[in-house]
Amino acid sequence: MTVSARVDIAVAGAGYTAFTAALALALALPQQRIALLCGTRREGEADPRVTALSASSREIFSQLGLWPELAARSEPIRDICVSERKAPLRARLGPAAGAPFGHVIENRDLAACLADAVTRLANIQCLPPAAGVPRFHAEGCAVPVADDDIETRLLVIAEGADSPLRGQLGIAVDVRDYGVSALLATVALAGPHRGLAHEHFTRDGPLALLPLPVRAGEERAALVWVLPRDRAGELAAAAPGLGLAALQAVLPPEAVAPVEMSPATAVPLRRVLTAEQVRSRLVVAGNAAHSLHPVAGQGFNLTVRDLAALAERLRVAGGDPGALPTLLDYARSREADQRRTRYFSEWLPALFASRALPVRLGRQLGLLGMDLVPPLRRVLTDFGAGLHAPAARVVDDADL
Numbered sequence: 479m480t481v482s483a484r485v486d487i488a489v490a491g492a493g494y495t496a497f498t499a500a501l502a503l504a505l506a507l508p509q510q511r512i513a514l515l516c517g518t519r520r521e522g523e524a525d526p527r528v529t530a531l532s533a534s535s536r537e538i539f540s541q542l543g544l545w546p547e548l549a550a551r552s553e554p555i556r557d558i559c560v561s562e563r564k565a566p567l568r569a570r571l572g573p574a575a576g577a578p579f580g581h582v583i584e585n586r587d588l589a590a591c592l593a594d595a596v597t598r599l600a601n602i603q604c605l606p607p608a609a610g611v612p613r614f615h616a617e618g619c620a621v622p623v624a625d626d627d628i629e630t631r632l633l634v635i636a637e638g639a640d641s642p643l644r645g646q647l648g649i650a651v652d653v654r655d656y657g658v659s660a661l662l663a664t665v666a667l668a669g670p671h672r673g674l675a676h677e678h679f680t681r682d683g684p685l686a687l688l689p690l691p692v693r694a695g696e697e698r699a700a701l702v703w704v705l706p707r708d709r710a711g712e713l714a715a716a717a718p719g720l721g722l723a724a725l726q727a728v729l730p731p732e733a734v735a736p737v738e739m740s741p742a743t744a745v746p747l748r749r750v751l752t753a754e755q756v757r758s759r760l761v762v763a764g765n766a767a768h769s770l771h772p773v774a775g776q777g778f779n780l781t782v783r784d785l786a787a788l789a790e791r792l793r794v795a796g797g798d799p800g801a802l803p804t805l806l807d808y809a810r811s812r813e814a815d816q817r818r819t820r821y822f823s824e825w826l827p828a829l830f831a832s833r834a835l836p837v838r839l840g841r842q843l844g845l846l847g848m849d850l851v852p853p854l855r856r857v858l859t860d861f862g863a864g865l866h867a868p869a870a871r872v873v874d875d876a877d878l
């Protein structure tokens with residue numbers, strides 16, 4: 479095969495991770511050529527999800543120069559109400575005195591901002607997607623695309639949880655099917671949400687109602703309701719009125735009443751973890767490396783921290799971006815944050831799913847504790863914001 483392009487880093491994928499990786503790496507390493515092997519596919523155009531961007535993502539996207547655009551399209555979360563079915567206690571985590579707890583953005587807006595930003599950087603080129611098994615050699619890797627090869631010194635796999643390249647390279651994955659689905663919809667509200675988000679634990683599963691920007695004069699919120707797979711499928715197939723009635727029946731009294739619901743989608747949830755995230759000349763990132771339970775809204779925020787750390791390590795090390803010692807150093811630096819975020823994402827739904835009396839009492843005490851003890855509340859909100867791990871410097875401080 480002929481080599482149609484020689485680059486320093488090739489990023490395979492067309493989703494949020496791939497575009498963020500290309501941006502972070504292109505800014506951290508302005509002398510290096512980055513290829514985004516995405517073809518014309520774009521995640522987001524048909525994605526019904528929203529993403530709650532944490533304070534750590536805000537900090538990193540600010541370094542990437544993208545925060546003003548993202549902020550303009552998102553809604554700040556100014557307060558969070560954590561509550562449980564039929565239980566009298568609620569924890570209010572806010573209102574946030576200074577910075578909001580996070581910003582909610584519709585995934586299609588996130589995708590559009592990332593795609594625009596990529597076109598503005600001269601050292602990123604968009605090329606066709608990978609179309610065969612990459613062949614590694616001492617100096618780099620040949621990635622088949624269409625009828626040619628792309629020769630790169632580092633390959634970043636960012637193809638999502640079902641990554642074909644990861645499978646072709648024999649990287650083992652641990653898949654755990656949660657047996658539940660997330661029911662996703664947008665709801666119109668009877669009044670202003672005032673930036674209040676709800677994390678409510680229903681009998682069937684946790685539900686998040688996240689404030690969205692006002693559109694065409696309409697107050698809106700995004701619903702993410704984790705339900706047994708059959709129930710989620712039923713509600714997604716039913717007329718929106720049925721889903722709306724089910725939602726109205728479980729929401730806590732503090733929530734502004736939903737008055738209309740868009741057609742809903744049910745997304746099956748599973749955890750996917752790779753055994754290896756780096757090899758010589760290879761990094762596996764985003765959902766391809768760790769796809770988490772979405773209830774705590776951590777998956778993409780964790781990935782943004784991973785990518786910032788990768789960009790920082792490669793910038794500081796200089797030279798060959800595919801050198802194994804630098805990649806191992808990166809992987810080690812991310813272990814603690816990834817482990818803690820994974821536990822947090824699993825622990826939260828498991829804790830609130832239990833119907834055992836001692837667990838229910840403990841939960842109520844936990845909610846009371848959060849409401850009464852500011853340091854406890856602080857620990858939880860800092861964790862959700864991704865502030866437990868220091869943010870990496872994608873670009874040199876001197877360049878800011």
Ligand SMILES: Cc1cc2nc3c(=O)[nH]c(=O)nc-3n(C[C@H](O)[C@H](O)[C@H](O)COP(=O)(O)OP(=O)(O)OC[C@H]3O[C@@H](n4cnc5c(N)ncnc54)[C@H](O)[C@@H]3O)c2cc1C
Pocket residue numbers: 490491492493494495496515516517519520521527528529530531607608636637638639641642660662702745763764765766772775776777778779780781
């Ligand atoms: C219901 C739900 C709610 C969530 N909410 C939040 C939240 O509030 N906050 C948060 O931080 N995270 C959240 N997440 C997690 C977040 O959505 C994921 O972390 C994020 O989608 C990961 O992006 P990704 O690009 O790695 O994978 P994906 O989003 O799966 O994208 C991968 C893309 O690459 C494409 N692709 C595959 N193979 C190739 C190839 N060979 N070439 C080119 N392209 C290819 C795929 O078609 C796909 O478009 C949520 C997840 C779910 C399911």
